[in-house]
Amino acid sequence: MSALLNSLTEAELALVRETEPDRLAMLDEDDLVELHTRIRRARTKYVGLYRREASAKVAEYGGRGKSRPKNQRNAAKAEVFEEALARVSRSLSVAARRSATELKAERIAAARAERNTTPPRTTRPKAAPAKAQRASTRPDSPALRKRHASTRAVGARRQVRKDSK
Known part of the structure; x- marks a missing residue:
């Protein structure tokens, strides 16, 4: 794994480092959504590269699976970004759940504050x-x-x- 991380470009490595738990804890929900989008794009890029290169070698090797050893780097990079995406997704779900709970508590508090607390007027009922x-x-x-x-x-x-x- 460390050999693969060393083969990443600086930008890719910086993107993967942003998914470390300490850094994820500092991000709010909007920042996590933005990071999730960037990592998903990187993952999609390497998945696409792997598939395109493997499909181009189908004629030579007889199948995309047989050409996998020749295309291992793109597959491994896609896997690195897939793991990073999973970490960000988990953090994003926790942040979204926390945000929803806070919003619900605020709405309930506002509804309680707006509730009519004056006693009802006492009037005699009309004859039925x-x-x-x-x-x-x-x-x-x-x-x-x-x-x-x-x-x-x-x-x-x-x-x-x-x-x-």
């Missing part, structure tokens, strides 16, 4: 129609209690789904 009054005089019917419980349970499940996101 005769049919509605009859239904309200029988609140202990089992069917009505079951329907109310079901409605409350549906609302509670919906709230749990919202809160867990």
Whole structure:
């Protein structure tokens, strides 16, 4: 591995060094996205070079796999950048998750601050129609209690789904 790192150009080596854990820890989410893009381009470059050179040698060697030993450097460089890309991807996912958690906490705090905390006004209810009054005089019917419980349970499940996101 060190022999391959020594064969990288200065720019490529600098790009790989940017993926060291100490340096990744100092980057914010936007910087990680930019680094991810640059490393992905370098990886794609060497994967493409490997495939093009290998396909050009198919006639000579009889297959792209058989020409691999002659094209080992491009394949190894592609692998180095693939590993670097994996490191940056992991850091980026951690940063994105952290950012999403912070944003969610800010939104919840803002929603709580905006919540109406004044007590409701007490007004006398208007007289209900005769049919509605009859239904309200029988609140202990089992069917009505079951329907109310079901409605409350549906609302509670919906709230749990919202809160867990």
